Amino acid sequence: MAEFDVDLFVIGGGSGGVRAARIAAGYGARVTIAEEYRMGGTCVIRGCVPKKLFVIGSHFRHELEDAAGFGWTVPPASFDWPTLIANKDKEIARLEAAYTANVEKSGAQIVKSRAVIEDKHTIRLLENDRKITARYILIATGGAPNHGASIPGIEHVISSNEAFHLARLPKRIVIQGGGYIALEFAGIFAGFGSDVTVIYRGDNILRGFDEDVRVHVRAEMEKQGITILTGCTVSKVDRHGDEFTTHLSNGSSIASEQVMFAIGRHPAVANLGLENAGVAINPANGGIAVDHFSRSSVDSIYAIGDVTHRFNLTPVAIREGHAFADTVFGKREVKVDHANIPTAVFSQPEVGTVGLTETEARAQFSHVDIYKTSFRPIKATMSGRDTRVLMKLVVDGSTDRVLGCHIVGDAAAEITQAVAIAVKMKATKADFDATIALHPTAAEELVTMRTPTARHVRQAAE
Numbered sequence: 126m127a128e129f130d131v132d133l134f135v136i137g138g139g140s141g142g143v144r145a146a147r148i149a150a151g152y153g154a155r156v157t158i159a160e161e162y163r164m165g166g167t168c169v170i171r172g173c174v175p176k177k178l179f180v181i182g183s184h185f186r187h188e189l190e191d192a193a194g195f196g197w198t199v200p201p202a203s204f205d206w207p208t209l210i211a212n213k214d215k216e217i218a219r220l221e222a223a224y225t226a227n228v229e230k231s232g233a234q235i236v237k238s239r240a241v242i243e244d245k246h247t248i249r250l251l252e253n254d255r256k257i258t259a260r261y262i263l264i265a266t267g268g269a270p271n272h273g274a275s276i277p278g279i280e281h282v283i284s285s286n287e288a289f290h291l292a293r294l295p296k297r298i299v300i301q302g303g304g305y306i307a308l309e310f311a312g313i314f315a316g317f318g319s320d321v322t323v324i325y326r327g328d329n330i331l332r333g334f335d336e337d338v339r340v341h342v343r344a345e346m347e348k349q350g351i352t353i354l355t356g357c358t359v360s361k362v363d364r365h366g367d368e369f370t371t372h373l374s375n376g377s378s379i380a381s382e383q384v385m386f387a388i389g390r391h392p393a394v395a396n397l398g399l400e401n402a403g404v405a406i407n408p409a410n411g412g413i414a415v416d417h418f419s420r421s422s423v424d425s426i427y428a429i430g431d432v433t434h435r436f437n438l439t440p441v442a443i444r445e446g447h448a449f450a451d452t453v454f455g456k457r458e459v460k461v462d463h464a465n466i467p468t469a470v471f472s473q474p475e476v477g478t479v480g481l482t483e484t485e486a487r488a489q490f491s492h493v494d495i496y497k498t499s500f501r502p503i504k505a506t507m508s509g510r511d512t513r514v515l516m517k518l519v520v521d522g523s524t525d526r527v528l529g530c531h532i533v534g535d536a537a538a539e540i541t542q543a544v545a546i547a548v549k550m551k552a553t554k555a556d557f558d559a560t561i562a563l564h565p566t567a568a569e570e571l572v573t574m575r576t577p578t579a580r581h582v583r584q585a586a587e
C-alpha cells in the first residue's frame with residue numbers, strides 16, 4: 126500500500142494551482158486539487174478576464190465618439206448593463222468548464238471543498254470532513270480584497286468581487302485606491318457612463334510606477350472627466366436607502382450610488398491550518414515565506430502565487446506552479462526569474478511597463494540616460510480627441526543597455542509584451558536604434574528616439 130493517499134495535494138484551483146496540478150499529473154504524480162469556490166480562481170472568475178471584458182466594453186464609448194471625425198454618423202448609442210453582465214457570466218462559465226476539463230484530462234482529481242492543513246502531510250476537506258494524506262502539499266490559495274482599517278459604514282463598501290455582479294450600473298461611484306485595480310474600474314465605470322471620483326491617500330496615483338507615467342495617466346483620466354482627489358481618505362460611509370454619502374478625511378463629502386475600495390489585497394493565509402504544520406509567514410509581507418523553489422519552512426509544503434505575496438500576477442503564479450512541478454516531480458530544478466516582469470494597467474489610457482523606473486535606475490546606476498516623447502496619436506488628429514501618448518526608455522549610459530520601457534496610450538500592453546523580450550535579452554539602445562521603424566505606428570517612436578531628453582551622471586564620491 127502506498128505511504129500516502131496522493132503524491133500531491135494542491136489547495137486552490139486558480140492560475141498557479143491548476144498549472145502545478147496539470148504538470149505534476151503529466152509527470153505521473155497522483156494529484157488531487159481542492160477548490161472551495163470556482164475552478165479558474167481569481168484571474169478567470171473575478172480578476173483579469175472579466176476585468177478585461179469590462180475594459181473592452183467600456184472602451185466602445187471612445188470608439189463611438191471618435192468615429193465622427195472619420196465621417197461616421199452614429200445614432201445616439203445606449204448601453205445595457207444587464208446584457209454585459211449576462212454575456213460576461215456566460216464566458217466565465219465557459220472558461221471555468223474548460224479549466225475543469227483540462228485538469229481532469231491531465232489525470233488530476235478535483236474536489237470541490239475548502240481544504241485545511243492538519244499536519245505536514247495531511248489535509249482535511251471541510252465539505253465532508255474527510256482526511257487525505259499527501260507526500261507534498263502545495264498552497265495556492267491566492268489573495269483577497271483588503272478593506273484596510275475598519276471605518277464606520279465599511280459594510281456598505283464593495284470590492285472588485287462585487288463590482289462584477291452589480292444589478293445596476295451606478296450613476297455615480299466613489300472608488301478609493303490609486304493602484305491598478307482602482308484605476309481600471311474608474312475607467313470601466315466612466316466608460317459605461319458613471320460619474321467617477323477616485324480617492325487616494327498619497328500625493329499621486331500608481332505608486333511604484335515611473336513618475337512620468339503617474340503624471341501622464343492622471344492628466345489623461347482627468348481630461349476624460351474622472352475626478353481624482355489625492356491626499357485624503359474615506360473616513361465614513363453613510364447609507365440612505367440606495368444612496369451613500371462618503372465622508373472624506375479633508376472634511377468634504379460625496380453622494381453616490383456605490384462606494385468601492387480597491388486599496389490592496391492580502392494573501393489568503395487565514396484559517397488554513399498553517400500553524401498545525403508550522404508553516405512560517407514572511408513578516409515583511411504577510412504571505413507564506415518561501416525559498417527560490419517556492420518551498421515553505423516545512424519541507425513537504427510548497428506555496429506559489431498570490432499567497433506568497435511576491436508578484437501578484439497571473440503569469441507569475443503560473444510560472445511558479447510550473448517550476449514547482451518541474452522541480453518536485455520532473456527531476457529538474459527550476460527557479461523562477463522574477464526580474465523584468467512586464468505589467469500593464471488597463472486604465473484608459475492603458476499603461477505598459479517593463480524593467481526599471483527612472484527613479485529605480487538612478488538609485489542603482491551611476492549614469493542613466495532618459496529618452497522620452499509625448500505625442501498626439503494619429504487617430505486623434507482626425508477624431509479631435511484631446512489625448513497624448515507617452516513613451517519612455519530608461520537606459521544605462523555606461524553599457525547602453527535598456528533598463529526600462531514605459532508606455533501610456535492605446536495598445537501599451539500589447540507593445541510592452543513584445544518590448545519585454547528585448548529588455549529581458551538585455552538589448553542595448555543601439556539594438557533599438559538598429560531596428561527599422563514600422564510605420565505608421567505609435568511604437569515606432571521606441572526605435573526613433575535619437576537624443577536623450579535627460580542625462581543623469583552621478584559623480585564618484587571624492
Ligand SMILES: Cc1cc2nc3c(=O)[nH]c(=O)nc-3n(C[C@H](O)[C@H](O)[C@H](O)COP(=O)(O)OP(=O)(O)OC[C@H]3O[C@@H](n4cnc5c(N)ncnc54)[C@H](O)[C@@H]3O)c2cc1C
Nearest residue numbers: 137139140141161166167168172240267430431437438439
Ligand atoms: C480585479 C483584479 C484584476 C486583476 N487583473 C490582473 C491582470 O490584468 N493581469 C494579471 O496578471 N493579474 C491580474 N490580477 C491578479 C491575478 O488574478 C492573480 O495574481 C492570480 O489569480 C493569482 O493566482 P493564484 O493561483 O495565486 O491564486 P488565485 O487565482 O486567487 O486562486 C486561488 C484559489 O484558491 C481557492 N482557495 C482559497 N483558499 C482555499 C482553501 N482553503 N481550500 C480550497 N480552495 C481555496 C480560491 O477560491 C481561489 O479559487 C487581478 C486580480 C484582481 C482581483
